Amino acid sequence: MSANPLPIATPSRGDAPLRPPTNYQTRSMRLNSIRRYAVNHLVTGLAVLSTVLVIVPLVAILAYLLYKGASSLNLAFFTHIPAPVGETGGGMANAMLGSGIILALASSMGIPVGIAAGVYLAEYGQGKLLAAAVRFTADVLNGVPSIVMGLAAYSLIVMRQMHFSAFSGGVALAIMMVPTITRTTEEMLLTVPHSIREAALGLGVPKWRTVLSVSLRTASPGIITGCMLAFARVAGETAPLLFTAFGNQFWSFKLNEPIAALPLQIYVYAISPYDEWHRLAWAGALVLILMIMVSVTLVRIYAARGTLKGAS
Amino acid sequence: MSLERELEPPSPLAAPSTQTDTARLHAPAIVNFVASAEPVAEERPPSPIRQYLSSCSNGGLADGTFAAVMLVCALSIFAIVLFILTILIARSRMSLAQFGFGFFTRSAWDPVSGDFGALPFIFGTLTTSLLALAMAVPLALGVAIFLSELCPAKLRAPISFLTELLAAIPSVVYGLWAFFVLVPIMRDQLGPWLVKYLGWTGFFGGYNFGVGLLTASIILAIMILPIISSITRDIMQAVPTSQREAVLALGATRWEMIRTGVLRNARIGIVGAVILGLGRALGETMAVTMVIGNHPDISKSLFAPANTLASVIAGEFSEATSSMYISALIEIGLALFLVTIVVNAIARALVWAVTRGAPSRVH
Numbered sequence: 111m112s113a114n115p116l117p118i119a120t121p122s123r124g125d126a127p128l129r130p131p132t133n134y135q136t137r138s139m140r141l142n143s144i145r146r147y148a149v150n151h152l153v154t155g156l157a158v159l160s161t162v163l164v165i166v167p168l169v170a171i172l173a174y175l176l177y178k179g180a181s182s183l184n185l186a187f188f189t190h191i192p193a194p195v196g197e198t199g200g201g202m203a204n205a206m207l208g209s210g211i212i213l214a215l216a217s218s219m220g221i222p223v224g225i226a227a228g229v230y231l232a233e234y235g236q237g238k239l240l241a242a243a244v245r246f247t248a249d250v251l252n253g254v255p256s257i258v259m260g261l262a263a264y265s266l267i268v269m270r271q272m273h274f275s276a277f278s279g280g281v282a283l284a285i286m287m288v289p290t291i292t293r294t295t296e297e298m299l300l301t302v303p304h305s306i307r308e309a310a311l312g313l314g315v316p317k318w319r320t321v322l323s324v325s326l327r328t329a330s331p332g333i334i335t336g337c338m339l340a341f342a343r344v345a346g347e348t349a350p351l352l353f354t355a356f357g358n359q360f361w362s363f364k365l366n367e368p369i370a371a372l373p374l375q376i377y378v379y380a381i382s383p384y385d386e387w388h389r390l391a392w393a394g395a396l397v398l399i400l401m402i403m404v405s406v407t408l409v410r411i412y413a414a415r416g417t418l419k420g421a422s
Numbered sequence: 423m424s425l426e427r428e429l430e431p432p433s434p435l436a437a438p439s440t441q442t443d444t445a446r447l448h449a450p451a452i453v454n455f456v457a458s459a460e461p462v463a464e465e466r467p468p469s470p471i472r473q474y475l476s477s478c479s480n481g482g483l484a485d486g487t488f489a490a491v492m493l494v495c496a497l498s499i500f501a502i503v504l505f506i507l508t509i510l511i512a513r514s515r516m517s518l519a520q521f522g523f524g525f526f527t528r529s530a531w532d533p534v535s536g537d538f539g540a541l542p543f544i545f546g547t548l549t550t551s552l553l554a555l556a557m558a559v560p561l562a563l564g565v566a567i568f569l570s571e572l573c574p575a576k577l578r579a580p581i582s583f584l585t586e587l588l589a590a591i592p593s594v595v596y597g598l599w600a601f602f603v604l605v606p607i608m609r610d611q612l613g614p615w616l617v618k619y620l621g622w623t624g625f626f627g628g629y630n631f632g633v634g635l636l637t638a639s640i641i642l643a644i645m646i647l648p649i650i651s652s653i654t655r656d657i658m659q660a661v662p663t664s665q666r667e668a669v670l671a672l673g674a675t676r677w678e679m680i681r682t683g684v685l686r687n688a689r690i691g692i693v694g695a696v697i698l699g700l701g702r703a704l705g706e707t708m709a710v711t712m713v714i715g716n717h718p719d720i721s722k723s724l725f726a727p728a729n730t731l732a733s734v735i736a737g738e739f740s741e742a743t744s745s746m747y748i749s750a751l752i753e754i755g756l757a758l759f760l761v762t763i764v765v766n767a768i769a770r771a772l773v774w775a776v777t778r779g780a781p782s783r784v785h
Contacts, residue, residue, distance in 0.1 A: 150675035157572055160564025161581065164651070167644050168588045171599050178602075226495030234489055235496065244496045246770060247503055253698065253766035254506075254759060255705020257732050261739075261755040262506040265513040285502055292499065318488035346592020349707040349732070353739050373594045377708060380598045388602070395595045406590050410583075 179396025182389040208370040215280030220287030228295025248289035260350035276369035279355030294336025348373040514753035531718040538750035546728035551703040554642035566654035589648035597709035605632040636724040638714040650699040657691035694772030
């Protein structure tokens with residue numbers, strides 16, 4: 111030991127065969143190491159715990175919704191209009207139809223504008239300041255509360271016409287759809303390889319045909335995903351419809367009249383004092399959430415199988 | 423190029439700007455070859471192929487129109503923002519003129535005498551949003567860390583799918599659940615427990631109806647969790663793997679790797695995600711309206727019923743009768759619009775600063 115020619119850091123084999131290998135860690139280093147590993151395990155545990163804490167309310171909400179909704183769902187729910195207070199039975203058939211009408215209106219206005227704006231951002235605006243500004247505005251508009259959209263549609267249409275209408279509800283929802291669809295379309299178009307575009311242009315295809323038949327077509331699975339997600343998002347919106355579509359207890363087919371909508375009906379029934387209406391609200395919530403979930407899931411499967419796996 | 427000009431001055435072939443230089447160089451040769459088949463004449467009539475080509479437009483008009491339509495649609499996004507702003511200002515002019523800036527510092531809310539002030543709603547909005555953030559941010563960070571760093575690959579897809587489902591549940595359904603499940607729990611179990619153990623803080627005084635600031639904050643926290651955690655996860659995944667490997671190679675434990683290698687690199691983006699969640703919480707309407715109690719009051723107790731900017735609009739707009747009442751509510755909407763625009767702009771800028779190099783994802 112005394113005549114060890116080697117540096118301290120490399121313990122030699124034949125040095126002291128009877129002693130255990132020298133441990134160069136001091137006590138504080140060992141404690142520090144224990145502390146570090148303890149903290150590591152603690153934080154890992156906390157991360158797992160928080161994930162569990164997040165999953166639990168979701169499962170609780172879904173399970174309770176399934177339980178309450180399934181027990182109160184029946185055929186009349188899909189075929190009848192709301193019964194007057196005090197009578198049992200009745201359904202939300204008119205609300206489902208109304209939701210369909212409003213959503214069709216919103217989609218027919220919002221989807222073309224959204225896709226076109228996305229096409230501009232991806233195909234014409236790359237690297238331009240204007241496009242960056244549009245992109246940023248779309249992102250910001252995405253975060254504007256839905257009730258403000260309702261207020262704007264109310265101020266523009268309802269105040270002028272002096273009555274609530276399905277059309278104003280459609281406008282409010284369309285405004286909400288535009289920024290989401292714009293951003294998805296842009297991101298999906300950016301995943302289309304440049305070589306495909308160049309091939310089309312090289313064949314003498316004009317740019318507009320290239321965009322329509324090559325870029326958009328290639329990116330269509332992703333764009334459809336984006337449209338469906340935007341659709342699912344506005345399908346559950348209540349706040350913009352509160353004072354635009356307003357709700358209706360009867361069948362309504364005219365765009366110029368107040369119309370019932372499923373989320374609106376759920377809200378009205380939930381805050382009412384009648385048990386029968388509460389039952390219908392649960393059934394409505396189940397139907398609404400199943401519709402949204404089925405569309406989101408279908409979209410995910412479709413996007414995963416699509417030609418381009420660009421969709422989230 | 424000049425040769426071709428002499429031969430065929432209004433050449434449709436040369437017109438499209440998409441033509442490359444090589445195409446232009448070869449063009450005269452083709453013209454000569456085609457022309458030689460024709461009988462020699464002083465004034466050569468244009469060949470059939472040239473006639474066909476010149477009968478076709480070069481697509482310039484269609485291209486220009488298409489580009490213009492796309493541009494107009496893109497500009498419509500600006501137009502929407504400007505339109506919302508102007509129409510809200512126009513419709514709230516009455517209240518703006520009557521109360522001025524003092525609208526936001528007065529706590530009166532008396533529709534009968536037409537005296538309006540937004541302070542109680544600002545208080546309610548800030549309290550619920552900040553409480554919700556305080557509850558949601560640590561959990562969301564934990565979920566994001568779990569999903570991006572710790573999670574076994576098998577679990578990752580189902581869990582992120584579940585959190586995305588949470589984000590897809592409509593606000594009114596959360597409200598329904600909160601109204602029938604959370605409120606009784608709050609009234610009968612959690613509320614008394616809080617009074618017993620935390621009553622000394624003074625935040626849990628007064629009568630506990632089950633509805634109020636705290637219930638609204640809890641449901642808000644549940645609602646903004648998926649947004650914060652999914653964006654945070656994306657940002658953490660945008661941190662290069664080499665950073666993680668470098669820290670691990672220095673002998674760090676996994677948590678030290680996450681802390682110094684990932685969180686420190688992603689901190690700006692995480693702040694952005696949190697602010698994005700704040701923006702969502704500020705404007706959340708239906709679920710809050712259903713459980714906050716709808717009472718324009720400023721109270722120290724978290725059990726007290728209150729109102730937020732969004733919930734007062736949702737709750738009172740359809741029963742507002744006087745034009746001053748409507749005007750005041752629209753002014754609240756205007757304030758909400760401006761605040762969320764600013765909050766979202768800050769958040770987006772922060773998120774963008776971190777993820778600009780990474781492949782883009784749809785949130």
